[in-house]
Amino acid sequence: MSYLNLLKLGAPEAIVVLIALAVLTIGLTNDRARGLPGVVAAFGILIAIWTTARLPQQASLFGGMLVISPLNSLFKMICLGLAFVTVPLAVSEKSLRNPGEYLAMLLLGTLGLLLLVGSEELLMIFIGLELLGLSLYVMAAFDKTDVRSAEAGLKYYLFGSTASAFTLFGISLVYGMSGTTSLALITLKLGMGPIQPLMAVGIVMTLIGFAFKIAAAPFHLWAPDAYQGAPVPSSAFIASGSKVAAFVVLGKIVLIGFAPAHGNAGWHMMQPGWSPILAALAAFSILLGNFVALAQTNVRRLLAYSAVAHAGYTLLGLVAGGRDGFSATLFYTTIYAITLIGAFGVVGMVKRETGGDDFQNFAGLASRRPLAAGCMAIFMLSLAGLPPLAGFFGKFYLFSAAFRSGGNHGLLWLVVLALFGSFVSLYYYLSVLKVIFVDQPPAAEPGQGRTAAGQFLPLATIVILAAAILILGVLPGTLAAVITKSVP
């Protein structure tokens, strides 16, 4: 293995590190500079996407520490793309002082995403998880003028580090029982005989760490505060990039690494394994997320609880397992990430203009900013799963995969539960839209209103994301085919 070759295969990661350092340097020389670091970061991410696209089809370094496969490359590009659209949101967020440092953190977090997605080895996955987590803690606490941001950061950090401890302990048990940290070899070991109790403990503990990352109930407690308190771009990144990567890795761990311990989550035919655990997490998340979201009056908190519910839906595909189920999960989580960045973009605009993100701050958005209101309608309705938006097809894909698997429609109970959950969810998504389109804004105070002039960049981003949701809703085959093809 020559170092030149290593550099070639690790080029995307290397570029992201370099750009992060460059952005940090610019921030050091001029800590108020906004435009230049943003342009450099965005440009660097584009280069990284381009180099990812030019990676070879298949390669494996250091026994699976860095694996290049169509699936990994595709999701590296998707994660980089999500980071790319977060940049304009971050640049236009005036409350973030030292934008250079912020963007550097964003890029380091992106590096964590790339390592997570690009590895099939438990230790490397853990390093990626930690790198991502540490950057996100900083990003959540970045607004030093806002006490809520500090609360968000601290809460996220405390819960996150506990979950990391669980994962690390779980990984160590898995390693102790199987003698390896490579996913492919763990499968071989697991397949050789019945699963020992200690191994089962290791598997469960590893899953808990990921349940925390995807905010599945009952490991979701950090999410509402982090989503609400953190600076808006940080919330967007936590809700999108971090979630996509977590689902990709969770899928690889359970479907590749722990495949022999699949078990069965079907009604009347439960068998111990990880799939009943994930099914229980999914069911609990769907119920709790949707019902608690009904009572929210802050849009970001509402999005946080709806995120819990969506984590539940997305888990359905993994419970179903197989190529079909995994592709459905990946499709859904990608769509979800795009939607949420857009929704947080709108929240950010409203927050800059009215100073808050409660329901009443959104009143009359339709007359104030019709374009942003229309985009918000697209995002909310896509989350609710209404056609012709991408969320509708995503749900269909997911639920039909779940219904088909499990033998004799065993997962019907979970599908019915998920359908019931999405029925409940329409109420709160419509409540947001009702405030935007129907309610009249409170009498405009002088000095308020359309003060923020520099809204072009975020607005353009939002419109592009909304268009993507609409196009992927009408022609979902494009993305679905790419994902299905890349899933092994």
Next chain:
Amino acid sequence: MIAWTIYITFAGALIVLIFPRSFARWIALTAAVAGLLVGLAMFFRRDVDLGHFTTIVRVPWIPALGMNYHLAVDGISLTLVLVTGLAATSAILFSWDVSDRAKEFFFWLLLVVGGSYGVFLSADLFLLFLFYELVIVPKYFLIAIFGSTNKEYGAMKLTLYSFFGGALVFLGVIVAYVAGGSFDLNQLSQFQFPSSLQAWAFPVLFLGFAVLAGIWPLHTWAPTGHVAAPTAGSMLLAGIVMKLGAYAALRVAMNLFPDGFHMWRNLVAVLAVIGIVYAAAVALRQRDLKFVIGYSSVSHMGFVLLGLATANALGVSGAVLQMFSHGVIGALLFAVAGTMIYRRTHTRDLDALSAIDLRHALPFAAFTFVVASAASMGIPGFSGFAAEITILIGTWKAYPAAVWIVGAGMVLVAAFTLRALKRSFFDADSTNSNPSQPPMEPITIPEKLGAGLLMFATLAVGLYPKILLDRIQPAVEAMRFLR
């Protein structure tokens, strides 16, 4: 060619958004009239086989999952396309005075219409479901923004009911797809689903659609929603949206799961009969004119469900005819109540209306309401009579007892219709009418045009129902559950 109804309507919706507000209503009207004309042109073509669900467009859409953009037409869908065009055109004519947020109004309105065309013409189950769900949200905004009495409550209730039905349908669609391996309705209707599957899949799918058709006891969204909606909204709800449910129940639930249908049809018939009588009885006690009409809609849709439950060609054809007939009559009744009366008197309360001498102030409205009431009661010569008598003959063959009960229900229908007619127009004594009452704005030309269009349609079909039945019956006879 008939696929253009969908494209024209959606294109109209987008163009409305682009052009300035003063053009909005003209664009919407153009799109609706064009849709109606396209439907009519298809109707009078002789070279199309309306006895089978004939494919017009078929383009691969998501090949990996076997979804196609597949449209087809037969006599049943053509009839419903026509009533959609009629209701849409007249609804826009009756919204001629909408000026506040007019662009949004016509945008949402055209989305409802376009989605409905889509449902009636889809031959792909997924596509049908997509259009079906597409209609839900525009209804919400149409009512919540532009409605009247208790609009936000009514809009939310209606939307949640629709979406609840939609969730059941979602499950049914997945079941049909996974078990049948295809989305093509023509292929699925040949597929032999196992009876044990049909036994539970049919009620799920049928109930999901029937929520929108106003089946008792899941009908309560209809009166509340109708009352809350603006005139055009109620016209579309009564004229088109309730038909979506009934049409899809026939096209999808009954045609795909015939065994399940035969297992459950007795229950459907019982619910339909209860719906007819119960809604008519409730209508008799309402004070708000729109509530009276709202419950009459539920009662009339009960006839549709009863016709479907008979499972014979006559009853089902009558049900389709009744969908057309009620679409026209319901729209007409709501037009009179919502625009001709409410906009001028600002009340729909029957007690308040009985004090106003409306028949002299608004003679044209009185005339229209008399015609609409007569049609609604089932007086021979109007489409309501033709449809209901066909259904009752069909019912006689299947459920003789039901005919007696429904007969009593029809007396109730006549009673509440006459009561509403009398209280709203013919109660005030013209000799001592209050001279201080300000003169009312006369009925405008667009209103007259819209009312004339609907009255012509109900009269034409009433006098010569064969024109529709000749096209409906072959299509019904081709359906599997009859055999």
